[in-house]
Amino acid sequence: MTTASHTEPELDLVVARKEVVAEGVVRLTLRHPDGRPLPAWQPGAHLDLVLPNGLVRQYSLCGDPHDLSALRVAVLREAAGRGGSRYVHDTLTEGHQVRIRGPRNHFPLVRAERYLFLAGGVGITPILPMVRSVAASGREWHLAYGGRTRTSMAFREELLASYPERVSIHPQDEHGPLDLSSLLAHPGRDATDTAVYCCGPESLLLAVERHCAAWPAGALHVERFSPRATAAEGPRESFEVxxxxxxxxxxxxxxxxxxxxxxxxxxxxLSSCREGTCGTCETTVLSGRPDHRDSVLTDEEKATADVMMICVSRSCSPRLVLDL
Known part of the structure; x- marks a missing residue:
């Protein structure tokens, strides 16, 4: 995992294009006002979008990592959200300036013999560049993409047109939820045999985690939009840093x-979400044992105790020494 710098650079970009890509989903194309190349990134990366109204939100990059002339994100309107998506949909227009931080990647694409991608709704955004990358490599893969309705599923037509034999579409109003029992019935031999990547609503992630309980450690990779329900559980005692x-x-x-x-x-x-999901506040641990309560690090990463998310995680030892 790459640790974010405490002085991570920010860029002011311009909304070059805003387009509807599905019911309730818009895609923003961001470019440098002077046409300069933008930061390099890899599939799975996201950035902080610092909106003109002061809100900061994290969005997965869904464009082409080889195209450094633009960064693209897709934003779902969330009626019950805290206002960020509403601002993007209702107020942000082409020509507006927005600030970005990042990109950073806590959902990297690992090397494996084959891949199973599971996407739910707008969870397709980090999966899309992964699919393109794996397809270009010639490795074996399959994408099962679920959504409420066909019209709500961003990039559906593009995926079906480009990879008709590799992509299966599962609108819930037509076919019900993804058949995880069938999709995840045959675990790979080890974590490099079959890598499972999943992004979507918490209900999908929890179901996938249950079905992957017997899979090899490290085979499942998930990215969350909201913290785990149990993430904040545990004792709250004082300690020193x-x-x-x-x-x-x-x-x-x-x-x-x-x-x-x-x-x-x-x-x-640096910080952003303050709920342990974005990874912005990731900090190197020099000594001590963190009490990890984030929804970003994998079990293997937590076991090494090299880094922690200081917005939610605490300490199992009387003192933590941090690289701050």
Whole structure:
């Protein structure tokens, strides 16, 4: 995993194009106002979109990693959301300037003999560049794509036209939910045999995790839009954090996060979602044992204790030493 820099650069880009790609979904094409090349990225990456109204939201990149002239994201209107998607749909227009942070990647495409991609709704966005990359490599793959209705499924026609033998479309109003029992019935021999990639609503992710319980460790890769239901569970006791570069020791009380305490002390650190899903506040752990409560790191990554998300995670040891 790549650790985000504490001084991650930001760019002011222009909305060059805004288009409807499905019912309730718009795609934004962002370009540099001077036509300069944009940061390189790999399939699975996302960026922070800093909207003109001050809201910050994370969106997966769904364009072509080889095209550095533009970055593309697709945004679902979420009626019950906190206002970010409504702003994108109702207010943001072509010619508007928006700031980005990133890209960063907590959902990288690993090398495997074959791939099974499972997408639900707008969860197709990080999967789309993966499909293109794997298809270009000649490796074996299949995409099962579910959605409420055909008209709500972004990039459906493009996928079917490009990969008719590899893509299966499952509108729920026609066929019901994805048949995970069949799709996940045959585990690979090891994690490099068959890699399973899944992105979508929490109900789909939880169901896929249950069906993959018998699969080899490391075979399943998921990306969440919201924190796990159990992510915040666990004791909340005070502990100390030592900021190695700042030369300070701070006490984190039970009622506050590491992030809040570090910010209150005036130490700069990047953050965004503050719920353990975006990975912006990822921080290197130099000593101590983190109590991981995020929804980003895999079990294997948590076991190494090399990094942690300081917006939600706490400490299993009396003191953590962080690279801050």
């Amino acid at each position: 030592e900021l190695a570069r700042a030369g300070r020791v701070l006490t984190v009380p039970a009622e506050h996060s590491i992030l809040a305490v570090v910010e209150q002390a005036g130490v700069p650190v």
